[in-house]
Amino acid sequence: xxxxxxxxxxxxxxxxxxxxxxxxxxxxxxxxxxxxxxxxxxxxxxxxxxxxxxxxxxxxxxxxxxxxxxxxxxxxxxxxxxxxxxxxxxxxxxxxxxxxxxxxxxxxxxxxxxxxxxxxxxxxxxxxxxxxxxxxxxxxxxxxxxxxxxxxxxxxxxxxxxxxxxxxxxxxxxxxxxxxxxx
Ligand code: IMP
Ligand code: MG
Numbered sequence: 001x002x003x004x005x006x007x008x009x010x011x012x013x014x015x016x017x018x019x020x021x022x023x024x025x026x027x028x029x030x031x032x033x034x035x036x037x038x039x040x041x042x043x044x045x046x047x048x049x050x051x052x053x054x055x056x057x058x059x060x061x062x063x064x065x066x067x068x069x070x071x072x073x074x075x076x077x078x079x080x081x082x083x084x085x086x087x088x089x090x091x092x093x094x095x096x097x098x099x100x101x102x103x104x105x106x107x108x109x110x111x112x113x114x115x116x117x118x119x120x121x122x123x124x125x126x127x128x129x130x131x132x133x134x135x136x137x138x139x140x141x142x143x144x145x146x147x148x149x150x151x152x153x154x155x156x157x158x159x160x161x162x163x164x165x166x167x168x169x170x171x172x173x174x175x176x177x178x179x180x181x182x183x
Contacts, residue, residue, distance in 0.1 A: 001168035009170065013161070018153055018177040023058075023163060026152040030133060031062025033150050034103060037131060042066035044100040044127075046093065048118065049073040050172070051107030054164035055135045059105060070095050076114040085113035085144065087121070097127040107164050108136040109151070112144035119146065136160065136177070153177075 003009050034043070042065065047056035049071055060069055073091035076083040102122060109115055115132065122130060137151035161167050162174030171180070 014179040014181040038065045045069045047105045083113045087117040101129045102127045104132045106134040110141045112146040116144035116146045
């Protein structure tokens with residue numbers, strides 16, 4: 001996708017489905033939920049780049065248990081419009097997670113194939129525990145059998161952008177979540 005003007009860029013941002021205020025309120029709840037799960041025990045937040053970078057930055061500031069952060073960059077291979085379940089690790093974690101309670105911080109679960117594979121990879125490294133917190137959940141699209149511990153928002157089967165989520169690398173910087181439209 002080539003963007004040639006600000007008008008063209010803006011014309012593809014359709015209705016806002018989640019506002020900044022709604023995101024802020026949900027982040028507070030998610031922080032409290034994470035605190036309640038670990039009862040003061042230290043944790044490692046693992047964010048999946050790039051989509052979850054904004055969510056991670058805001059969520060980690062709502063958590064009060066002792067907390068470290070680490071990042072992983074994975075590429076999902078797509079078959080047409082949906083992910084295939086083949087996940088390639090581009091940047092791996094710095095930490096040996098075997099001594100950690102891990103919280104995976106994800107942007108969106110669509111078919112669930114990417115996350116399913118990621119959980120398998122991380123489970124093989126024997127962490128103390130794994131929990132999954134995702135910003136968005138599109139349950140209508142689920143193919144892989146994966147359950148999150150917390151989804152901040154459940155959304156319909158529409159392609160969305162903003163708050164870290166992109167279309168061809170653009171729109172990650174929008175502070176709200178909107179539907180993307182090409183027409
Ligand atoms: P999966 O289908 O659950 O494996 O999702 C794979 C990845 O596709 C997600 O981590 C996102 O990066 C991307 N994705 C799925 N749906 C959307 C969307 O609506 N907007 C932007 N990215 C999406
Ligand atoms: Mg993702």
